[in-house]
Amino acid sequence: MSTEHLDTEDQKAFRLKARNWMQGRLPPRIQGEPAMDWEDKALVDRDRVIQRCLWDGGLAGIMLPTAYGGLGLSKRFSDIFYEEAAPYRLPWHFGNAFNVVMPVLIAHANEALKKRYVPGILKGEQIWCQLLSEPSGGSDLAGVLTRAEKRGDKWFLNGSKVWTTGGVEGDMGLCLARTDASLPKHAGLTMFAVDMHAPGVTVTKLRLIRGNSDFAQEFLDDVEVPEDHVIGEVNAGWTVAGTQLANERAGMARGWHEGVAAAVEASEITPRQSYLTLARELGLADDPLAREIIGELIVIDAVYELTTRRVGNGMRTRSLPPTIGGVPSLMAARTDVRRTALLSALTGPTAVAAPPGSSGLDNGFMRVCTHRIGGGTTEMQLNSVAERYLNLPREPGPDRDIPFNQLRHNALR
Numbered sequence: 001m002s003t004e005h006l007d008t009e010d011q012k013a014f015r016l017k018a019r020n021w022m023q024g025r026l027p028p029r030i031q032g033e034p035a036m037d038w039e040d041k042a043l044v045d046r047d048r049v050i051q052r053c054l055w056d057g058g059l060a061g062i063m064l065p066t067a068y069g070g071l072g073l074s075k076r077f078s079d080i081f082y083e084e085a086a087p088y089r090l091p092w093h094f095g096n097a098f099n100v101v102m103p104v105l106i107a108h109a110n111e112a113l114k115k116r117y118v119p120g121i122l123k124g125e126q127i128w129c130q131l132l133s134e135p136s137g138g139s140d141l142a143g144v145l146t147r148a149e150k151r152g153d154k155w156f157l158n159g160s161k162v163w164t165t166g167g168v169e170g171d172m173g174l175c176l177a178r179t180d181a182s183l184p185k186h187a188g189l190t191m192f193a194v195d196m197h198a199p200g201v202t203v204t205k206l207r208l209i210r211g212n213s214d215f216a217q218e219f220l221d222d223v224e225v226p227e228d229h230v231i232g233e234v235n236a237g238w239t240v241a242g243t244q245l246a247n248e249r250a251g252m253a254r255g256w257h258e259g260v261a262a263a264v265e266a267s268e269i270t271p272r273q274s275y276l277t278l279a280r281e282l283g284l285a286d287d288p289l290a291r292e293i294i295g296e297l298i299v300i301d302a303v304y305e306l307t308t309r310r311v312g313n314g315m316r317t318r319s320l321p322p323t324i325g326g327v328p329s330l331m332a333a334r335t336d337v338r339r340t341a342l343l344s345a346l347t348g349p350t351a352v353a354a355p356p357g358s359s360g361l362d363n364g365f366m367r368v369c370t371h372r373i374g375g376g377t378t379e380m381q382l383n384s385v386a387e388r389y390l391n392l393p394r395e396p397g398p399d400r401d402i403p404f405n406q407l408r409h410n411a412l413r
């Protein structure tokens with residue numbers, strides 16, 4: 001629903017500028033086209049071009065500071081942009097860069113890095129990825145084994161990262177590495193901005209059970225990183241990682257490209273037609289049990305969507321704290337499981353074996369763990385809710401105060 005009637009003069013001018021620029025320049029939003037598919041290089045490259053086009057039209061980084069190439073405008077202008085952008089494809093492969101990397105750079109990076117990399121993202125020149133999880137584990141993030149050693153005025157990184165979304169297409173990565181193993185595990189970490197094309201970075205595709213390769217594993221062999229590419233302070237990487245994870249979880253509520261989903265603040269919810277189509281295809285449209293299942297599917301989707309919009313709106317207007325982002329993340333994990341169980345009850349084995357794109361199923365069975373694991377597992381997020389909000393006793397951490405090099409773990413050369 002357009003809110004054009006609420007526009008002030010300058011908002012109207014911005015709206016017309018956005019409308020005129022995008023018309024004929026941006027590709028249409030196509031029903032069924034994936035927002036992200038890291039294996040479809042043409043789609044990823046198209047998003048680079050779209051982001052560049054937004055930059056050229058003076059429409060990139062609407063709420064970001066002008067000092068770093070943004071427009072420094074209010075949320076109202078951002079909402080206007082998304083209203084006008086609704087018919088078009090937006091550069092969703094930059095979601096990580098906007099939702100996770102940008103807040104980290106703005107909060108923690110030095111001026112030189114901000115002036116270089118924030119405009120780099122806005123111009124569509126760099127896709128960023130997150131180099132956090134390792135083969136030895138992801139939940140125990142403070143236990144990373146990748147190490148960074150200072151030689152002269154450069155850092156050299158060695159180790160391996162895994163489950164990197166978009167790692168193959170990544171140009172830059174936020175990489176957490178151990179810089180001082182003589183300190184307790186949370187204290188000796190540092191965040192680096194790493195050039196994914198630098199010598200010594202080997203990126204390997206990981207093929208998933210559903211056939212796609214959205215993820216990569218990286219091997220870092222003496223990868224050279226300039227001194228000024230440290231984000232935040234040396235040995236203060238845990239604080240930076242905290243900002244990173246909070247923004248990743250919040251990204252679900254904000255929408256994956258500067259608020260694309262949450263910009264629509266419609267009060268009504270339209271039930272997904274695909275459930276009804278699916279029931280008709282199966283000849284179950286009049287079956288009472290099937291109708292009950294479809295009813296619950298529609299309700300859980302609506303409750304999730306409304307909650308997400310409410311949280312997203314609260315975060316953007318700052319009426320809710322950024323940490324509230326964990327709520328949609330936890331809710332998505334549970335909703336995915338329930339939706340998949342209901343679809344399985346409705347369709348039987350088809351729920352598992354259906355090809356991608358089948359109406360209503362959307363290959364959901366194979367993706368049921370996405371929100372249960374990505375951005376921190378449900379168990380880890382519940383731990384955090386228990387400790388931070390419910391003031392329950394902290395999880396025992398016998399290794400918390402012991403120097404990392406005195407702990408027993410996989411080899412740390």
Ligand SMILES: Cc1cc2nc3c(=O)[nH]c(=O)nc-3n(C[C@H](O)[C@H](O)[C@H](O)COP(=O)(O)OP(=O)(O)OC[C@H]3O[C@@H](n4cnc5c(N)ncnc54)[C@H](O)[C@@H]3O)c2cc1C
Nearest residue numbers: 130131132133137138139163164165373374375376377379
């Ligand atoms: C869709 C998706 C996208 C991802 N993208 C990225 C990315 O871009 N970059 C990146 O670095 N990583 C990424 N990951 C990896 C993700 O962050 C890790 O998989 C996750 O942190 C869990 O780590 P793990 O797989 O090593 O499991 P483990 O840490 O080995 O955990 C195994 C099980 O033990 C449980 N567990 C572990 N510790 C505790 C505890 N203290 N209390 C209770 N339960 C516990 C966990 O909840 C889990 O069920 C992604 C994962 C997914 C699914």
